[in-house]
Amino acid sequence: MAGKSLSYKKKIIRQLYFSNLLSCAELSAKIEKSLSLTTKMLNELIADGTVVETGYAPSSGGRRPLMYSLQPDILYTVAVAMDQFFTRIAIVDMQNRYISPVEKFELPLANNPRALDILIAKIEEVIQKSGISKNKILGIGIGMPGFVDAQQGVNYTFLQTKGTITDSITSQTGIPAFIDNDSSIVALAELRFGAARNRKTAMVINIGWGVGLGMIMGGELFRGENGFAGEFSHIPLFNNGKLCSCGKSGCLETETSLTVIVEKAKEGIRSGRITALKELVKGTDESLEKDAEAIILYAGKGDRFAIELLSEAGYNIGRGIAILIHLLNPGLVVLSGRGAFAGKIWQAPIQQALNEHCIPRLAVNTEIGLSALGYEAEILGSTALVMERYGEPLQKPQKKQKSVRSPVQKMR
Numbered sequence: 001m002a003g004k005s006l007s008y009k010k011k012i013i014r015q016l017y018f019s020n021l022l023s024c025a026e027l028s029a030k031i032e033k034s035l036s037l038t039t040k041m042l043n044e045l046i047a048d049g050t051v052v053e054t055g056y057a058p059s060s061g062g063r064r065p066l067m068y069s070l071q072p073d074i075l076y077t078v079a080v081a082m083d084q085f086f087t088r089i090a091i092v093d094m095q096n097r098y099i100s101p102v103e104k105f106e107l108p109l110a111n112n113p114r115a116l117d118i119l120i121a122k123i124e125e126v127i128q129k130s131g132i133s134k135n136k137i138l139g140i141g142i143g144m145p146g147f148v149d150a151q152q153g154v155n156y157t158f159l160q161t162k163g164t165i166t167d168s169i170t171s172q173t174g175i176p177a178f179i180d181n182d183s184s185i186v187a188l189a190e191l192r193f194g195a196a197r198n199r200k201t202a203m204v205i206n207i208g209w210g211v212g213l214g215m216i217m218g219g220e221l222f223r224g225e226n227g228f229a230g231e232f233s234h235i236p237l238f239n240n241g242k243l244c245s246c247g248k249s250g251c252l253e254t255e256t257s258l259t260v261i262v263e264k265a266k267e268g269i270r271s272g273r274i275t276a277l278k279e280l281v282k283g284t285d286e287s288l289e290k291d292a293e294a295i296i297l298y299a300g301k302g303d304r305f306a307i308e309l310l311s312e313a314g315y316n317i318g319r320g321i322a323i324l325i326h327l328l329n330p331g332l333v334v335l336s337g338r339g340a341f342a343g344k345i346w347q348a349p350i351q352q353a354l355n356e357h358c359i360p361r362l363a364v365n366t367e368i369g370l371s372a373l374g375y376e377a378e379i380l381g382s383t384a385l386v387m388e389r390y391g392e393p394l395q396k397p398q399k400k401q402k403s404v405r406s407p408v409q410k411m412r
Contacts, residue, residue, distance in 0.1 A: 008033060008041050010391035013050065016070045017094055017387045018192055021054060023065035042068060049074055070094040076132055077386040078123060078175070080142040081378035083182065083338075084109050084158075084209050086289060087119065089126045091137075092383045096193070100130050102379070109145070109158040116159045120172050127173075138390055140169060140177040141382035143185030145210065149227045150180040178389045180223075182206065182378055183230055186336050187214020188221050188388070189381030194373045195334045202332040203324050204371075205232065207339025207346075210245070211256050211317060213324075233257070235320055252320045256313045258292040258339055264309055265295055275305035296342045310342055311349040318353025325354070325362050336371035337378070343370055 011031040016022055022030070028038040045051035052071050056064040072095040081088045087107040091099040103126050109115050123140060142165075146157025153166030161168050169177035180188075187196070187204035196202040200219050206212035213232030215222040223229050233253035234246050244251035254260060269278050276298050299306035321333055335346055347368055354363045373380060 005041065005044075007391060008037065009045055009050075012038070012041055012045060013070065013075070014387055014390050016051065016068065018384075020095070021067045021069050023057060023067055025065060027068070072097065074136065076137050077383045078127065078137060078140040079379045079382035079386075080119070080123065080140065080144075081182070081185075081382055082107070082109070082119075082142065082144040084145055087122070088379060089122060090379050091126065091130050091132060092379070096380060096383060099132065100126075112158075113160070116161055116165065116168060119159070120169055123169070123173060134174055137175050139386035140173065140175050141185075141385035142169075142177065142179045143182040143378045143382050143385070144179060145182050145212075147228055148179055148181040148184075150178070150184070150223065151227065153177075153179055155179065176386075176389075178385050180385055181212070181227065181230070182208075183212025183214045183232075183337075184221060184223060184227075185214075185381035185385060186212070186377040187216060187230075187381070188384050189373055189377040190214070190334050190336055190371060191216050191219075191221060192384045193380055194336070194377065195369045195371055196332060199332050201328065201330045202334060203321070203328065203330045204334045204336050205317065205321070206337035206377075207258070207317070207335060207342075208337045209257055209259050210253050211320070212337070215328075217328075232320060232324075235323065237316070237319060252316065255316045256320075259288070261295060261309050261313055262288060262291045264312075265291065265305075268305055268309075273305050276301075276303050277306060292338075293341075296339070299342060299345050307345060310345050314346040314349035315353045317346070318350035319357055321350060321368075322354055322357040322363075325358050325366050329362060330366055332367045332369055334369050334371050336373065338375050340371045340374040340377075346370075 008031060012027055015027055015030045024039055024042060025035060028035045031038065042051060049071055051068050054067045054069045057067050072093045075094055076099065077092050079090045079092050085106065085108055087105060089103045093099060105122065107115060107118060127134065144155060144158065146155045148155045153164035155165055159165050165179055166177045183206040186206045190196040190204045196204060196216055199216065202216040204214040206214065210233040213230035215230050234244065234251045236248065236250050237252045238250040238255055240250055240254060242254040243249050244254050265277055277294060295306050295309060299310050324330065350368055371377060
């Protein structure tokens, strides 16, 4: 019975995390258990300090129900957001607040056999600096580029290791670890906290060093047979002869990624284009992130060349979106990720591409939205990944600790 009680409590914690405030009746319906059992579990969670009463709900004509929420500073997650060049790590409480400044550092993933060891060392360092006991950390969620099998805990593109990535991190940190593709993680954030919340069908475009896609189908994240669904970057759309990172040529990514936009900016500056970017874009591998940020910033300030660069990429992204609309008929397409900082500059060229390449009957029912989460989406999605998997068994059973566990430890 103790095992079942723990399982019910974890379900309550999960529901309160995603909904923030719930009544006992609402929790009973969500975890599909009786009102009396839910009340008992809630009282036990209140007694150990995990859940708090937050007052009565606004009046709707009947008796106002008592509302419950998680105590924000008793449980935490470690959220890791990775791209091909940089990694961010944050410790996040149960209200999605950062406990300390986000730790950002350069970590190239390609041809880097030490990448996983460096990542684990940094995670340990961030936890140690925070002063938070590992007993209070429910899990480590990691979004990363590449072909990621979230269930098996492996990445077939980066972070190669003898076993699985999740086993390596869990065994060295003592904390359950979960991974997923970065674009799926961004879509999860939009589904749970952002523009796609309560939407049945939505496509989330992750604009970054590539152009990824997270797919929401039937109100849930769709990962495909092996977790590889959504390789939007590699739709063969052009006959440009440009080699893609995947080894093929003519992929969408070869004309639309932020990496390509920076390259085109460098070419334009060398050819004499008049632009404020001339003094900002350094054109080195080390300055890639600052160069991309400068292009987006000056496009927002009206720099004609910067706007032209983003508009051309946006139009080509729109061509890709037209294919998605024809195949999947989504109600919403969300522009998210690092590149969402460019905001409405993307929308006009994308809409132009849809006008030219999409059947009007289909296009008229699809809304093109901008993410309010933007660059923070991957961190929030990594936290959500931990909470979605919270309570599930790991791939391999963990060794039992002989030490006496506190109530908080028991909740992990």
